[in-house]
Amino acid sequence: MYDLIANILQQQFSTSHNINGAKPSSHAVAVWRAAHQLIEQPPIFNDPVALQILGHTKTDVTENLAIHRDPISSAMRFAIAVRSRYAEDEREKAFQTGANQYVILGAGLDTYAYRSKHQHEQVFEVDLPATQSMKTERIQQLHLRPTCDVSYVACDFEKGSLEKNLLAAGFDKRQKSFFSWLGVVPYLDLKAIEETLEFVSTCALGSVLVFDYIVDPGMLNDIEKMVVDILSAQLAAGGEPLKFFFEPQALSKKLIETGFGQVEDISPDHLNKHYALPREDGLRVGNVIYMVKVVV
Numbered sequence: 001m002y003d004l005i006a007n008i009l010q011q012q013f014s015t016s017h018n019i020n021g022a023k024p025s026s027h028a029v030a031v032w033r034a035a036h037q038l039i040e041q042p043p044i045f046n047d048p049v050a051l052q053i054l055g056h057t058k059t060d061v062t063e064n065l066a067i068h069r070d071p072i073s074s075a076m077r078f079a080i081a082v083r084s085r086y087a088e089d090e091r092e093k094a095f096q097t098g099a100n101q102y103v104i105l106g107a108g109l110d111t112y113a114y115r116s117k118h119q120h121e122q123v124f125e126v127d128l129p130a131t132q133s134m135k136t137e138r139i140q141q142l143h144l145r146p147t148c149d150v151s152y153v154a155c156d157f158e159k160g161s162l163e164k165n166l167l168a169a170g171f172d173k174r175q176k177s178f179f180s181w182l183g184v185v186p187y188l189d190l191k192a193i194e195e196t197l198e199f200v201s202t203c204a205l206g207s208v209l210v211f212d213y214i215v216d217p218g219m220l221n222d223i224e225k226m227v228v229d230i231l232s233a234q235l236a237a238g239g240e241p242l243k244f245f246f247e248p249q250a251l252s253k254k255l256i257e258t259g260f261g262q263v264e265d266i267s268p269d270h271l272n273k274h275y276a277l278p279r280e281d282g283l284r285v286g287n288v289i290y291m292v293k294v295v296v
Contacts, residue, residue: 001223001226023108023128023131023238023239023240024235024238024239024240025108025183025187025235025238025240026108026109026127026131026183027057027109029080029108029109029183030050030053030054030108030109031054031057031060031061032068032076032077032080032081033045033047033050033080033081033084033111034047034050034051034054034058034061035061035065035068035077036050036077036078036080036081037050037051038051038061038062038065039065039068039069039074039077040077040078040081040281040283043081044078044081044082044085044275044276045081045082045084045085045088047084047111047115048115049111049114049115049144050111052142052144053109053111053114053138053142053144054109055138055141055142072227074283075283075284075286078276078283078284078285079285079286079288079289080183082271082275082276082285083182083183083212083271083289083291084182085275086210086266086271086274086275086291087180087182087210088112088180090178090208090210090293091112091178091180091210094176094178094208095118095121095178097176097206098176098206099175099176099177099178099206099207099208100120100121100122100175100176100177101121101122101124101171101172101175101176101177101178102121102122102123102124102177102178102179102180103123103124103126103166103171103177103178103179103180104123104124104125104126104179104180105126105157105162105179105180105181105184105196105211106126106127106157106181106182106183106184107125107126107127107131107135108127108131108135108183109135109138110125113125113146113147113148113150114139114144114145114146114147115147116146116147116148117147118148119147119148120148120149121148121149122148122149122150122151122170123146123148123149123150123151124150124151124153124166124169124171125150125151125152125153126153126155126162126165126166127153127154127155128154128155128156129154129156132152132153132154133154135152136152151169151170153165153166153169153171157184157188157192157195157196158188158189158191158192160192160195162195162196162199163199173202173203173204174204175204176203176204176205176206176207177203177204177207177208178207178208178209178210179200179207179208179209179210179211180209180210180211181196181209181210181211181212182210182211182212183212184211185211185212185213185214185244185246186213186214186242186243186244186245187240187241187242187243188243188244189243189244190244193244194254194258197209197254197255197258198258198259200294200296201258201259201260201296202259202296203296204296205261205296206295206296207295207296208293208294208295208296209260209293209294210266210291210292210293211291211292212289212290212291212292213244213245213246213251213289213290213291213292214228214242214245214246214288214289214290215245215246215247215248215287215288215289215290216245216246216247217229217245218247219247219287220287220288221287224286224287224288227288228242228288246290248265248267248290251292252265252292255292255294259296260294260295260296261295261296262293262294262295263292263293263294264292264293264294265290265292266290266291266292266293267290268284268285268286268287268289268290271285271291272284272285
């Protein structure tokens with residue numbers, strides 16, 4: 001069983017192409033989002049730019065659909081699609097209540113700014129300098145045009161530069177904002193996580209942050225623990241070790257102590273109820289990844 005799962009996961013992070021500057025995880029997530037557009041019908045998360053932003057590397061999706069149809073691959077891809085859908089649903093709610101600024105923490109190859117329906121919103125894509133360089137070069141090569149205002153903010157969360165760099169890019173802490181922080185927290189040390197949370201908590205009242213995290217392995221069954229162990233080893237080998245896991249109640253306590261006025265735990269059961277149960281394909285969000293919504 002271990003070798004079977006390891007082989008399947010290895011295929012997810014292996015690519016016949018290389019995007020210079022793209023971390024294995026960010027490329028894998030972009031591939032999963034693209035594959036979701038072709039395999040799950042109807043898709044949970046509609047992203048008409050998902051294949052396009054991959055450029056020539058889209059063949060990692062179009063020529064390997066059989067690999068992506070494996071049950072483990074499908075489960076991981078579905079979880080990625082659901083978290084993206086939830087985050088953007090909440091972003092839309094926030095926009096309708098006046099949160100004109102949208103900060104995407106750990107943007108990677110995210111495509112929101114190239115399909116936004118709100119031309120007057122301000123999007124700030126935040127990621128590591130090398131990732132941002134790769135992203136902007138790719139956007140130019142593919143002639144992708146943003147549909148709203150977008151700023152690319154280079155930042156290393158573990159060097160405490162988030163607030164400084166965002167403000168330099170024109171972010172206004174006095175304006176109600178929405179933050180998404182997907183697929184990032186597990187890769188950070190506790191200090192970087194706490195500093196980011198503290199920054200968001202000092203933004204305008206009503207600002208919203210949505211993020212995901214991997215639960216403490218002690219909460220998982222044997223198969224789920226095995227998947228996390230294998231995934232952790234493969235990510236570490238690619239230079240992206242998983243550093244931090246959370247127990248939901250302990251995390252909620254930390255968020256309240258940080259100063260957030262509202263903390264909402266978004267469990268897999270919650271996500272399945274809202275996004276998966278109406279489906280006929282049987283896909284469900286597993287117990288490895290949880291989400292949280294907090295309001296300043």
